[in-house]
Amino acid sequence: MHLKYESQLREPLVNGNKDYHQVTEDILRPIEAKPTKLWYLGFYIAVCLLMFGVYSVYREVTYGIGQWNLNKTIGWGWDITNFVWWVGIGHAGTLISAVLLLFRQGWRTGVNRAAEAMTIFAVMCAGQFPIFHMGRVWMAFFVMPYPNSRGPLWVNFNSPLLWDVFAISTYFSVSLLFWYSGLIPDFATIRDRAKTKLRQKLYGTAAFGWTGSTKHWQRHESLSLVLAGLSTPLVLSVHTIVSFDFATSVIPGWHTTIFPPYFVAGAIFSGFAMVQSLLLIVRKVFDLEDYITLGHIEAMNKVIVLTGSVVGIAYLTELFMGWYSQNKYEGYTFWYSRAYLFSPYGWSYWGMMACNVISPQIFWFRKMRRNLYVTFFMSIIVNIGMWFERFVIIVTSLYRDYLPSSWSVYYSPTTWEIGFYLGTFGLFFTCFFLFSKYFPVIAVAEIKYVLKITGDNYKEQMSPVEVLPTEEFAHEYAH
Amino acid sequence: MAKKKFVVGCFDDEAVLFPAVKKVRTAGYKLHDIYTPFAVHGLDHAMGLRETSLHTAGFFYGITGTTTALSCITWIFTKDWPLNIGGKPHFALPAWIPICFELTVLFAAVGMVLTFCYLCQLAPFVKKHHFHARATDDLFVMVIECTDKTNTDDLRAFLSNSGALETDLQIAEADWWVGSYDKDEVPFENKKEIAA
Numbered sequence: 001m002h003l004k005y006e007s008q009l010r011e012p013l014v015n016g017n018k019d020y021h022q023v024t025e026d027i028l029r030p031i032e033a034k035p036t037k038l039w040y041l042g043f044y045i046a047v048c049l050l051m052f053g054v055y056s057v058y059r060e061v062t063y064g065i066g067q068w069n070l071n072k073t074i075g076w077g078w079d080i081t082n083f084v085w086w087v088g089i090g091h092a093g094t095l096i097s098a099v100l101l102l103f104r105q106g107w108r109t110g111v112n113r114a115a116e117a118m119t120i121f122a123v124m125c126a127g128q129f130p131i132f133h134m135g136r137v138w139m140a141f142f143v144m145p146y147p148n149s150r151g152p153l154w155v156n157f158n159s160p161l162l163w164d165v166f167a168i169s170t171y172f173s174v175s176l177l178f179w180y181s182g183l184i185p186d187f188a189t190i191r192d193r194a195k196t197k198l199r200q201k202l203y204g205t206a207a208f209g210w211t212g213s214t215k216h217w218q219r220h221e222s223l224s225l226v227l228a229g230l231s232t233p234l235v236l237s238v239h240t241i242v243s244f245d246f247a248t249s250v251i252p253g254w255h256t257t258i259f260p261p262y263f264v265a266g267a268i269f270s271g272f273a274m275v276q277s278l279l280l281i282v283r284k285v286f287d288l289e290d291y292i293t294l295g296h297i298e299a300m301n302k303v304i305v306l307t308g309s310v311v312g313i314a315y316l317t318e319l320f321m322g323w324y325s326q327n328k329y330e331g332y333t334f335w336y337s338r339a340y341l342f343s344p345y346g347w348s349y350w351g352m353m354a355c356n357v358i359s360p361q362i363f364w365f366r367k368m369r370r371n372l373y374v375t376f377f378m379s380i381i382v383n384i385g386m387w388f389e390r391f392v393i394i395v396t397s398l399y400r401d402y403l404p405s406s407w408s409v410y411y412s413p414t415t416w417e418i419g420f421y422l423g424t425f426g427l428f429f430t431c432f433f434l435f436s437k438y439f440p441v442i443a444v445a446e447i448k449y450v451l452k453i454t455g456d457n458y459k460e461q462m463s464p465v466e467v468l469p470t471e472e473f474a475h476e477y478a479h
Numbered sequence: 480m481a482k483k484k485f486v487v488g489c490f491d492d493e494a495v496l497f498p499a500v501k502k503v504r505t506a507g508y509k510l511h512d513i514y515t516p517f518a519v520h521g522l523d524h525a526m527g528l529r530e531t532s533l534h535t536a537g538f539f540y541g542i543t544g545t546t547t548a549l550s551c552i553t554w555i556f557t558k559d560w561p562l563n564i565g566g567k568p569h570f571a572l573p574a575w576i577p578i579c580f581e582l583t584v585l586f587a588a589v590g591m592v593l594t595f596c597y598l599c600q601l602a603p604f605v606k607k608h609h610f611h612a613r614a615t616d617d618l619f620v621m622v623i624e625c626t627d628k629t630n631t632d633d634l635r636a637f638l639s640n641s642g643a644l645e646t647d648l649q650i651a652e653a654d655w656w657v658g659s660y661d662k663d664e665v666p667f668e669n670k671k672e673i674a675a
Contacts, residue, residue: 019617020491020516020617021616021617024616024617145551145555151560152559152560153560154555154556154559154560154562156562156564157552157555157556157571157574157575157578158571158574158575160577162578163577163578163581166577166578166582167577170581170582170585173585173588173589174584174585174588177588177589177592178588181592181595184601185516185517185615188615189516189615189616191615192612192613192614192615192616193612193616204606205603205604206603208596208601208602208603208605209600209601209602209605209606209607209655210615211514211607211609211614212514212515212516212614212615213513213514213599214512214513214514214515214519214522214523214528215512215523215528215599216599216601217515217517217518217519217522217523218518218523218528218530218531219533219595219598219599220518220595220599221518221520222531222534223533223591223592226533226534226537226591227588227591227592230537230541230584230587230588231584233580233584234581234584237577237580237581244577445516445517445518446517448516448517448617452493
């Protein structure tokens with residue numbers, strides 16, 4: 001009775017001969033069981049990191065931005081590097097849940113929930129950096145346009161930095177709504193299976209009284225589809241606007257028109273790498289190998305090699321334009337500050353090239369795409385590479401400006417600058433550990449929806465359909 | 480809000496459910512609802528439900544967002560406090576596109592989610608009668624509303640013949656109410672007052 005037909009040649013997305021009830025059991029098991037020692041250990045480490053971050057931020061707020069090693073030309077250092085890095089990571093979730101939903105990619109159902117959660121936590125981490133970079137953080141609300149007693153002094157609507165405020169906050173809100181509306185039916189499943197009163201009460205509250213009525217599902221589907229349609233341009237707009245922060249300036253190395261697509265590709269690249277790192281651990285620890293299969297991992301590795309190559313082309317285009325424009329400043333930035341290995345920051349450019357462009361090419365080989373160790377290693381490498389990319393863009397363009405007398409001394413971060421970054425890791429993993437324990441890490445209802453199309457046991461029964469004549473097939477499956 | 484009598488039939492396979500829905504409708508029974516663990520495509524059509532117009536609402540929320548952004552920024556930058564930014568025009572439409580777009584998306588998303596919750600009567604602490612606990616797990620629970628004339632035994636036999644695994648007769652509140660899950664399931668209107 002399914003309206004969507006999938007070829008038998010495609011790999012099953014759910015293995016292990018599951019039925020609907022087994023899906024519920026498998027995915028909700030970690031929520032209903034006591035947390036393991038490993039979970040406590042990981043959570044403890046994450047909270048420690050978070051506390052270190054809180055202390056680093058406390059020092060920055062109390063004593064001022066001087067706690068960081070920013071100087072007269074490098075006004076953006078690790079902080080904005082980290083901001084762009086986290087926002088980039090935050091792109092994969094919505095890409096998986098929205099863009100792949102519109103493209104009808106069945107494999108997204110296994111990974112979308114965790115990826116969306118990762119998105120939300122990554123954007124939370126990203127938001128910390130520009131907020132605390134303001135220095136007088138207690139005045140952060142000045143970025144909101146509202147009638148005020150200061151004139152009224154309005155924000156500058158023509159500034160990309162303000163566009164960023166709107167883009168990031170909209171992105172966070174919409175991702176959160178999308179994520180939560182998908183969680184409601186799954187919370188209801190937990191509620192209806194709850195063995196303890198507390199669990200029934202908490203998940204009952206979170207489930208908003210969901211019953212699974214057909215009319216509600218119909219509206220839910222409509223909501224998901226429209227939210228996906230809205231999130232698709234949104235996800236592209238967010239990193240486009242982040243790239244405008246650089247591209248609309250007149251700094252050599254930033255002032256380029258290829259920044260928006262180049263940043264979006266990089267964001268998807270690093271986001272998928274982070275999804276890989278997290279899901280490889282989640283599927284192992286929670287025994288979810290039947291739902292997050294090698295097929296899922298291979299599909300994501302394909303996205304990584306594609307976007308990695310797009311980013312590579314962008315790097316080469318920039319180098320070409322640095323020469324072709326015959327602009328001295330552009331040439332100096334690209335061919336000396338970046339591409340010359342023995343310039344002060346040349347190491348970071350070549351680190352970026354090695355991690356982002358050269359090493360992901362290994363994924364052209366199917367054997368490597370389906371190798372878990374290679375995938376995990378590469379996912380870490382890609383994230384290091386993408387951090388380098390933002391560092392290269394920011395620092396190599398800033399450390400030598402038009403006036404040689406203000407060329408800065410070598411910039412390296414202070415303990416508290418690094419501490420802030422580590423603290424956001426703490427925040428991210430604290431949230432992710434709580435999520436993995438208390439939330440269904442895979443969308444239960446969505447897996448059930450695709451089970452009879454893509455489950456291994458159902459695929460076998462599908463063979464008669466493959467030999468149906470076209471007329472009959474159309475009659476059976478056309479709606 | 481009133482209690483009604485329902486006959487409940489549980490199915491475990493969509494392939495059995497769809498013909499059963501057709502039979503129940505042809506026989507003229509009043510289909511109250513079907514509760515499913517996931518979105519079963521085509522079931523809304525089989526039940527004869529009309530299409531939702533939630534997406535139309537989303538469109539209107541969206542254009543509200545666009546107009547809000549555009550009109551606010553225009554008023555601020557051309558009337559309230561015209562700021563000279565490098566001698567560029569005060570009405571700098573291209574520079575406002577990003578914010579107009581973001582607010583369009585924000586308004587549409589927030590508006591649609593709120594409308595969705597309102598239409599489906601979803602909110603924290605809202606309680607509804609659950610006809611079967613496994614409706615959110617692995618059963619498709621068909622609920623038929625009974626009138627005074629309905630012969631419930633016949634109807635239950637009819638459902639069993641159509642492939643229902645189990646059938647049940649329930650007198651239940653069809654609407655929502657606010658309460659907690661561990662208390663008795665009687666909505667407050669129907670609670671007997673205990674006179675002191």
